Structure formats: C-alpha cells, structure tokens
Amino acid sequence: MKKIITAMLEFFISLRTAVWLLCGLIFFLFAGGFIMPAHEEFQALHTTPLFTWLGDNAPGVTWWLYGSLIVLSLVAANTLICSIEALIKKKSARAWLLVISPQIIHAGFLFILLAHLLSSYDSFQGMAMAREGEQLSLPGGITMAVDRIHTVMDPRGFIREWAAEVRCSGGGQPAAGGMIRPNEPLFHGGLGLYIKTVKVEPYPLALIQVSRDPGALYALIGGIFFLIGICTLLLLKIRRESPQD
C-alpha cells in the first residue's frame, strides 16, 4: 500500500506529468474546437449547465469533454500536490518570492477550475420579452417589474442606446431597483438581470436576460491570484534569466 501511495505521489509531483497532461488536455480541446462548430447540440450549452447538458447528449459529440474533464482532474491534483511539495521543500529558500509566485499562479488556476465546476453544476440562464409595466416571475420567488423602457435613436432611425427602469422584490432580499443598460446589469438575490435589446414598434418591448453563475466570484478571485502571481514571476524572472548552457 505504501509503495502504491509513494508511486502515486511521485507521479503527481513530477513536472513531466504536468507536461504530458497539458499535451493531453490540448489534444482533447483541439478536437472539441472542430467538433463544436459542426454540431447544433452545442447551442444548448449557453443556457444549460454543462453537467446537465452532458447527460442529455450522445458520447459521439461529448467524448472530448469527458476526456478533458478526466485530464483536468489529474492536472488539478498535479497542480495541488506540486505546489504543496514546493512550499514544504523550499520554505527556507532565500528567493522566497520566486518560490511563492508560481504557487500563487497555481492557486489562481485552481480557483478558476473550482469556478467552472460550480458553474457546470448550477448555472442558469433564461430570457423573456417584457412590455413597459409588465412583471416577470423569476426563479427563487423573485418578481421583476419593468417600469420604463428608454431608447436613443440615431439620425438614420436605428436604436443607438437603450435602457430600462426595473424593480425587483422577493427572494428573501430587500426590494431593489434601478436602470439596467448593456454592460450594466442589476443583481438581486443571486440573479443578474440584463437588458439584451429593445423594440419600439408597435409598443416598447425589452428582451430581458436572467442569469445565475455561481462560479463567477471564484473565477474573479482566481483571476486576481493568477495576475498577481504572473506579474511577480515576470518581475523576478525577466532580469535573472540567462542562457542555459
């Protein structure tokens, strides 16, 4: 048993493992990059959590995603074990920042993986058209009222800018309201409320998108870790690096 654990640890600590796992992951994603545009089934992935979607579709279309998930699990284990080993082994190293910065990058990467895992289980997206004064019932017992739709037309008669005044209540949250515009959603009870587009004829109508992305915060934390780590590594390595032979 001890031998098996030692062999597994040696496998996961190895940089060679990381290199070949990355090669494997690139292979699966590369295959997916050509399979995805050829199959209409992938359109549903925009509105369905990945793990639900995987269960609904044939392995002929999804095999590369299963392959990627398996390799990503191994990459995550490899990253975690390598980072722990580096921190234990080199805790007394003089160039402490040089040791710690790749581990900050690894932590960022693991947060981003966690974000994708959470989003793959429990994300949600829905759309509905709403008139001025109409109320929409949203998940979690939330009600959204569209009070007013604003548009700005350009000289050629096209709608150049649009916005909507909305109010939200329910879902165990205090009532909230405000103006939503492209890139300026309203967040209420874990949901994001977005205005996608509007129509003015025959009456003002807004296309409202409702989204929940439980991984978003972890992706942001991961991104911040990743950037801090890579910038520190860059500053330290750019001057130290010299020819290898």
Next chain:
Amino acid sequence: MESLPVWAALLSSFLYLAGYRKIAPVYAGLACHGGAMAYRGLQIGRLPIIGPHDTLFFMSLSIAFFAVAITYKQTNRLRLLYPMLLLAVLFTGLSLAYPPHDSPLPPILKTFWFESHVALSFFSYALFGIAAVLGGLYLIRQDPQVEVLQYKAILVGYCFFSAAMIFGGIWAFYAWGTYWLWTPKELFTVILWLHYSLYLHARLRPAWAGKPAVLLGIFGFAIVMFTYLGVSLFMKSSHSF
C-alpha cells in the same frame, strides 16, 4: 484626408524596410505608424480595434513597438530587429487588404473591459509573433541569448494574455451574465493559453529545453493566427468579424 492613415501606414512600412543598417528610420517608422493609428482613432472617435483592418494594423504597430523595446541594448540589435519588422510590415499589408469598419460601436462594446481585453490580447499576440521570429533566428544561429530573448517575449506575452482573458471574462459577465461562453473562439483561446503554459513548464525540463521548447514557441504563433483569424473568419463565434 480619409486616406491619410493608409499613406502613413505605407510610409511606416517603407521606413521599417529602410532600417536594415540604421536604427533611425525604424524610430521614424514607429512614430509614423503610431501617428497613423492615433489619426484613425480621432477619425472614428474611438480606439480603432474592431474588425480585421484595425486589429491587424494594431497588431502590426504592437509588433514594431515591442520589437524595438525587446531588442534595446542587445548586441547586433538590427540583425534581431529586422526580421521582426518584416513581420510588422506583413501585418500592415494584410490590414490594408480589408476594408475599415467605420460604423459606431454597439452599446455592448462601449466599455473599458472590452477595450482593455482587445488591446492586451493584441499586445500578447505581437509578443508571441516576436517569439516565433526569435525561435526561427535561434534555429539558424544557435545563439543561446536568442533563446532567452524568446523566453522573455513569451513570458511577457503570457502575462498580457492572462490579463486579457481575465478582463474578457469580467466583460462577458457584465455583458452576457457569464464569464465563460461555449464558442470555438473561447475554446481556442484556452488552447492557446494552455500551449504557452506547456511551453513555460516544458522549458524547465532538461529533455524539452533548447530546440524542442523553441519549436513550441514557434508553433504557438500558428495557434495564435488560427485563433485570431481562422476562428474569427471561418467559425461562428462571439468574436466573428
């Protein structure tokens, strides 16, 4: 006056080509190139980074700028710089083959996160292009200093590219309600990011150091070009031209 940026682009390319023996025409070309970009921005009232015409031109300017910066203080500077400038001239030529996109931006693109996402992406593409040129020079000259320069270009490019991906994710969250979209462009972007992650890890292994890592650095630019032009032109995606 509308064709001024085109003439300035042609003049900058001519000056780069004239910089074979002296650095002065290269600086003049860079000033002219930057001026053309600024004038185009003033013409359309925004950062000119939409569509193949403007993005290829922005990439060409980024290549020239980083080429001048990265070769600063290098011995035999012009021998390193000139092939990179040829790459910049190639992209200027390609940009002129496409019509400019002059229409106003849709509201979804009017945000700092979008502009920084695109600008950082093209900074990284430019550095990956420079790294590919340096890789080619290493294969010809076998100079270890050139290999180190390739590594530095990739490391800086990787830093910009990571920031571009993170900024793109923030923009996507504010625009579409999710930081990740299942489209070929996003997938190839991740492949590109993984490829350079592979380069940075593989270069640490004795078996991959030297020529194999240099070849990875060259091949990476082929993925850049496919991700940027191939996917945008031929596959349905959130980034289609």
